[in-house]
Amino acid sequence: MSNLRRLDLLKTHLLSKFPTSSLDRSLDEYRGRGEKINSSLLSQLYFEDGYDTLMKMRKAMTKNPLFNHYEEAEMPREKLRERVVQQIASLYFSFNLSYEVDKKWPLGKCHFCFGLAEHDLGLTTRFCVHIILYIDTLQNIGTKKHLELINRAYQLLDYGSFGMTELGHGSNVAKVETTATYDHNAREFIINSPTPTSAKWWIGAAGKTANMSVVFAQLIVDGVGRGVHAFVVPVRDYATHETLPGVILGDCGKKLSNDGIDNGFMLFKNYRVPYDALLDKYSWISPDGKFKTSFKNQDKRLAVMLGGLIRGRTAVVIGSEQNMRHALTIALRFSAIRKQFGLQNGPEVPILDYQTQRYRLIPHLARAFAIRTGGLFLCSNYIRIRPKIDNEPESDDINEHHAFLSAFKVVASSYGVACTQDCREAVGGLGYSSYSALGRLRANQDTHLTWEGDNTVLIQQAGKFIFKQIQRTFKGYKINAPTLSILKTDYEECKALKQSFENSQQLENEKMLMELIEFKFNHLLHKALLKVQENAQVSTDMLEVWNNSQVFHIQDLGKVYGEYVMAREFLKFVHDIEAKCEVTGRVIRKLFYLYVVDTVDRSIGLFLENALNSQQAKIVKDSVIRLCNEIAPSSVSIVDALAAPDNVLGSAIGNSDGQMYTHMIESVENGPNVYEKPEWLPLIHQIREASKSKQ
Amino acid sequence: MSNLRRLDLLKTHLLSKFPTSSLDRSLDEYRGRGEKINSSLLSQLYFEDGYDTLMKMRKAMTKNPLFNHYEEAEMPREKLRERVVQQIASLYFSFNLSYEVDKKWPLGKCHFCFGLAEHDLGLTTRFCVHIILYIDTLQNIGTKKHLELINRAYQLLDYGSFGMTELGHGSNVAKVETTATYDHNAREFIINSPTPTSAKWWIGAAGKTANMSVVFAQLIVDGVGRGVHAFVVPVRDYATHETLPGVILGDCGKKLSNDGIDNGFMLFKNYRVPYDALLDKYSWISPDGKFKTSFKNQDKRLAVMLGGLIRGRTAVVIGSEQNMRHALTIALRFSAIRKQFGLQNGPEVPILDYQTQRYRLIPHLARAFAIRTGGLFLCSNYIRIRPKIDNEPESDDINEHHAFLSAFKVVASSYGVACTQDCREAVGGLGYSSYSALGRLRANQDTHLTWEGDNTVLIQQAGKFIFKQIQRTFKGYKINAPTLSILKTDYEECKALKQSFENSQQLENEKMLMELIEFKFNHLLHKALLKVQENAQVSTDMLEVWNNSQVFHIQDLGKVYGEYVMAREFLKFVHDIEAKCEVTGRVIRKLFYLYVVDTVDRSIGLFLENALNSQQAKIVKDSVIRLCNEIAPSSVSIVDALAAPDNVLGSAIGNSDGQMYTHMIESVENGPNVYEKPEWLPLIHQIREASKSKQ
DSSP: OOHHHHHHHHHHHHHOOSOOOOOOOHHHHHHTTSOOOOHHHHHHHHHGGGHHHHHHHHHHHHHOTTOOHHHHHTOOHHHHHHHHHHHHHHHHTTSOOOHHHHHHOTTHHHHHHHHHHHHOHHHHHHHHIIIIIIHHHHHHHOOGGGHHHHHHHHTTSSOEEEEOOBSSOSSOGGGOOOEEEEETTTTEEEEEOOSGGGSEEEETTTTTTOSEEEEEEEEEETTEEEEEEEEEEEOBOTTTOOBOTTEEEEEOOOBSSOTTSOOEEEEESSEEEEGGGBOOSSEEEOTTSOEEESOSOHHHHHHHHTTHHHHHHHHHHHHHHHHHHHHHHHHHHHHHHOEEOOSTTSOOEEGGGSHHHHHHHHHHHHHHHHHHHHHHHHHHHHHHHHHHHHHOTTOHHHHHHHHHHHHHHHHHHHHHHHHHHHHHHHTGGGGGBGGGSHHHHHHHHHHTTTSSSOHHHHHHHHHHHHHHHHHHHHTTOOOOOGGGTTOOSSGGGTSSOSSOOSSHHHHSSHHHHHHHHHHHHHHHHHHHHHHHHHHHTTOSOHHHHHHTTIIIIIHHHHHHHHHHHHHHHHHHHHHHHHHHOHHHHHHHHHHHHHHHHHHHHHTHHHHHHHTOOHHHHHHHHHHHHHHHHHHHHHHHHHHHHHOOOHHHHTOTTOOTTSOHHHHHHHHHHTSTTTTSOOTTHHHHHHHHHHHHHHO | OOHHHHHHHHHHHHHOOSOOOOOOOHHHHHHTTSOOOOHHHHHHHHHGGGHHHHHHHHHHHHHOTTOOHHHHHTOOHHHHHHHHHHHHHHHHGGGOOOHHHHHHOTTHHHHHHHHHHHHOHHHHHHHHIIIIIIHHHHHHHOOGGGHHHHHHHHTTSSOEEEEOOBSSOSSOGGGOOOEEEEETTTTEEEEEOOSGGGSEEEETTTTTTOSEEEEEEEEEETTEEEEEEEEEEEOBOTTTOOBOTTEEEEEOOOBSSOTTSOOEEEEESSEEEEGGGBOOSSEEEOTTSOEEESOSOHHHHHHHHTTHHHHHHHHHHHHHHHHHHHHHHHHHHHHHHOEEOOSTTSOOEEGGGSHHHHHHHHHHHHHHHHHHHHHHHHHHHHHHHHHHHHHOTTOHHHHHHHHHHHHHHHHHHHHHHHHHHHHHHHTGGGGGBGGGSHHHHHHHHHHTTTSSSOHHHHHHHHHHHHHHHHHHHHTTOOOOOGGGTTOOSSGGGTSSOSSOOSSHHHHSSHHHHHHHHHHHHHHHHHHHHHHHHHHHTTOSOHHHHHHTTIIIIIHHHHHHHHHHHHHHHHHHHHHHHHHHOHHHHHHHHHHHHHHHHHHHHHTHHHHHHHTOOHHHHHHHHHHHHHHHHHHHHHHHHHHHHHOOOHHHHTOTTOOTTOOHHHHHHHHHHTSTTTTSOOTTHHHHHHHHHHHHHHO
16 A cells, blocks of 8 residues: 555545444454365465465565555546556566577566566557567577567567558458568568558557557568568667657557556557568578568468467456456455345344355356466466477467367456356446445456457367367367267267256265266257258358358357366366365365356257256256355455555455445545535536526 | 537547547448348337337437537536436427327337437436336325326426335335325324334435335234335425424435436335325225225235236336347457458458357347347237226236236346347457447346346245146146146156257247247247246145246246247238248348257257257257358348437447547547546556665
């Protein structure tokens, strides 16, 4: 808390016009109801490799007056942008990040970004664009000569942006309109933005901050289009910060949130850059002016060139979990404190005691664990494949990583939106206050749906990978992606369940539950295959067939891939924690049960088609409710174990001390002009006069 | 468009740094694809009784420079509040609203509010609080002596607020903590806010504007609590606008949207008001100081006292349709213009040609019609029951109106959130720009979920009414609510469908579809009855039984009530329009089919339990897709027929002229400091220096 803010609060308390409040013990009472979980163990396993960085950053942010959500909420756009840069600078230099460190510890800079996201998505995004999208592109597809730029970027001497999206093209990057024409005489490229829609758009940091940018453009050599390539170019003068001649940079303006990011547009008019601007690991131009490339397939080359998005999408997965965890911390604490209604003639009871409220919140807590444990797998797999990114960019391992990362990105971002929305609704009107933080979390989470690959488009990449693996089996090969090993190509093998259940005990069993989610995966695979066959009978264009097999089929197939891998990883996590603490393990196991049972219930129609009967559907629904009831008493302790410190969370209704009404009053009384007459008072009198003159 | 803004745009065009754009004909091309619908007929039937008011208000707003979304988006909170009051004043006096007019034409002032909502939810809400919540409460439960206040309010001499919600109590109004103690000697009431949580909270107009308020408080007579009653009291001095002694008024601060409403808090310290402050139609205190009431049941009396919410909830229903219609207008026009990908080696195609995009948008268009046609029924039924509100407040007719209004409010508000969210996602990153308007529409729509009765709580009122009607049948009476006449109390009568379908033609038939939705209603009723019986075996507290029967049961039952009545009204609308224009009727009939088929698909599990088989489930899904495909070509023309004028819509990507890229560029280039260096440039240099000193 800043000294100024502390003083404000003290002043408010003394000057408050509200009746004196007594200590509210509701939150502690609720905490006392559940299992005594081992918070420290849970937190260490949950954050795993990132634990130390996270704790260090939380501590640094808690002590630092620059991190204050209440101030940020009322800041004008430009002020907020300045604040965000100050925040980055205040933390960055104590972490010694560099290319060398990144090679040894590829998660290091990710953890730093996740730490920033504990405070705010806008903050982390602003930095991720530089340290992940910009730098990773240089690292992935640049060559030795770009090393100096990489080092300068790690030192924050240059601040980079990522010029991919254009006003007219987002998902279809292959069709961007920006051109880079090779001039052999000068051995330079001439970059141009030929149309209004070719303007690079939404480019983070381009609005005000960046002096460098990666620019994706159609490479033209000797009048021949060679497809999209990436160039690293200066856009502002290093010393004066003036936009360079031939470049136009501007601000994309107000957004629905995340105004701390200076998203900008970028246009080029005959902007000449030297040959070395080309990131030339996979394409280059020989000294005699001939285009060369190590990729025959342009699409594959483009996919590799967009490798900077790998860690960007990972940040979406973890970032979604963070928004969910924050929102759940707020909503669960609120619900334990907030009392409303009760039994006949009894006292009012905490709303977290109601079935409706539990069902609104607890399944999201289970999902947060699914995303987090999926995210841990994502991180460990990234370490495994990292050397191949540099050396075998087309290997199956990398394709598999891409595929489930795409599925995770889509599943996590949509879970996140559903969760932050339900949390906002679950706290009622107070969720509409800026001081609850839920509106910010909800609006921030929203971006995750459409950036780093629009969900509807991205999920198709997961679907394509699955189809390619199935095609292998048609040719007599085996599926070679470990995350898909449970897929059965023979429908007879999977159309019925091997196990069954007649009561909730039999249902709540890890083998039964994993079989259910595996069934769903296989069932959707076969429905999708059938739909593609059906569509192939009426069209010969395979893209049309593909496009017409999306809704209910490929789209759902891609998502269940993500859900299945997450469930598998969640179960491993349960085993791990059970081995270390029985009590904690018991609660987390119930969360795992709930995750799968709830997933089954939400697609119960698929199961009723041929695997379950209506009596079993009832058992599933009853199980969802019962698990919510069993977990609810421990839910506050679970979020307590994982929660960010109060000022990092920044919610008047989500503080760990449980005094939410007091904090809400403080926040409101500290607002600008809280007790002042309106500046526009004369208007009220004018209206009355106008009215009287009409009578 | 204001002259200033027009000048700005002209200046921008001349000074624009973007390449010159050519005319984009994509939107007109898409318009040319569909049926030639009769726009004027459609619009007249759709807006019905409100058509003239709407057209008059749209015209007035189009010509008035006060209505400018781009300006409002960047306005500080206080400036926006002033603007909203100016907007109200600029329109109000040409509509001659009064108590007399309201008695003759009860929809008149509703239409005025709906007209304001065409521009913005914040605008209409700010006025609805006064003209509906405040005035209707006076009209409903005041007596002759309050007539003067009613007239003053209609003349805008007084501006009223509605002091119901408190910091500690929202849904459970019966437990508000504010007290009104009767002092017989002075024949006055003494109003007090005994605790911090007793502060009236979120009170619209209390923050800055209102000089009057209705206040709900626990009436205490001779030391005996007599339940919640409403009082009308001055809160600010009429002449000076100072808060009156004994009253504390303040500003609730920043919200996640709707900052044009000055929501405030209200506290009372021994605030004395005369006896006539009591709205005494149903409770009064005799001259000898005895409490009298015409209601034995406190809960029923409170329900009648909250009658001001009837038209408030109606505004939520219509307001949701408006947000949806605006969002769909923007997203559908965008999708007809935006091109991305295409078939092998073909040109890029409008994204509205994709199955995924059609499925994301077209079902919402069908739902908007369902809400609107349900809303028309709501309005006509309101006229029918209006005399009973004054004379027989406990009549079954009014209870029925309450019940389906509650269901409509819940269904419409959640449809609205899903729609505005999908529209925002469907336009990708550009939906994140403030200039797209979609973020505003989405955030505004969000409030509808929790105000005017929190959805989770409110839907239970619909459920209770259904249960009471069923209880009548147990006693040998018939169901007497016409909207529930299709309910069967004998499960054998409804557990199977009478008709069946083996292909989509047989499915797409109004009798078949109405039977499906009636089946769902009956099926959920019987599941809910069984669940209540099941729970009653383990608990004797009927409230506990009720609370534990919510999820999957009462909650879903209440919603299907709303969906069923909407479907019934939608079908009447189809018949009506078919009689007048065959072509238009054909398209709207398909929308009706889609509405029901989509509703069936989204709860397909219920049907698969015992009514449909998996082959029929496939027919349902295929039908959803095919109907989306058949409607899509006409979808732009449908929204065109109903759309608000461009400046009322206020979206750079949703203009009727189809030049969305040009408008987006204009909006951005008109933003503040678009091409300026950051004010905080020194910070960038400081960071570099700090970095260098560490090397």
